[in-house]
Amino acid sequence: MLKKPNLVSRRAALALALATFGVAAPAFAAKRHAPAPAPAPAFNKGTTKFRAIEIDTRPLAERGLPNFAERIRDLAQPVAAGVFADRLDPHAPEGLKLVLRIKSIELREPKSGHGSRDDISSGNAAQDWIEGTGVVLDNSGHVFASVPITTSASSNIAGLNWTSEGELLRTKGLIELLARWVKQDV
Numbered sequence: 153m154l155k156k157p158n159l160v161s162r163r164a165a166l167a168l169a170l171a172t173f174g175v176a177a178p179a180f181a182a183k184r185h186a187p188a189p190a191p192a193p194a195f196n197k198g199t200t201k202f203r204a205i206e207i208d209t210r211p212l213a214e215r216g217l218p219n220f221a222e223r224i225r226d227l228a229q230p231v232a233a234g235v236f237a238d239r240l241d242p243h244a245p246e247g248l249k250l251v252l253r254i255k256s257i258e259l260r261e262p263k264s265g266h267g268s269r270d271d272i273s274s275g276n277a278a279q280d281w282i283e284g285t286g287v288v289l290d291n292s293g294h295v296f297a298s299v300p301i302t303t304s305a306s307s308n309i310a311g312l313n314w315t316s317e318g319e320l321l322r323t324k325g326l327i328e329l330l331a332r333w334v335k336q337d338v
Contacts, residue, residue, distance in 0.1 A: 201244035235331040278307040286334030
């Protein structure tokens with residue numbers, strides 16, 4: 153003979169199911185109505201606006217030149233800001249940051265180029281050098297682009313006399329050259 157199912161156990165099962173669903177329901181609702189994560193910043197070469205430009209001269213400091221690194225950083229900040237003025241926006245929706253890392257700078261003695269062994273026409277003209285990298289980062293440190301650049305300019309750009317004003321002009325010129333090359337690639 154068939155036994156009638158126990159109504160208490162049915163009710164208990166129903167109460168347990170409802171209690172379980174009642175506790176889980178807010179979690180289901182929260183999952184269903186959770187806001188979508190913010191889209192990742194977009195990086196478009198040549199058009200992306202940067203919220204900031206930072207100058208990183210740690211490679212110079214790590215080579216035992218902390219004062220020189222600080223001086224170069226102070227020189228580079230306004231130069232880089234000027235080069236990237238059209239692409240700087242502290243409220244940029246992309247929220248990307250450009251780090252201009254300067255690894256080395258070398259100023260050579262200016263040469264006359266008039267009949268000497270280092271004649272400019274022979275390709276042996278004295279050249280000033282700068283090596284660095286432009287790195288595009290988001291807030292979490294994700295790298296969108298990294299552009300290594302090594303470039304040079306004539307050491308004669310500020311004249312043939314080695315002066316502190318000429319050295320400053322040549323250094324700023326190298327930093328500007330580096331920033332312009334980076335700007336072309338980011």
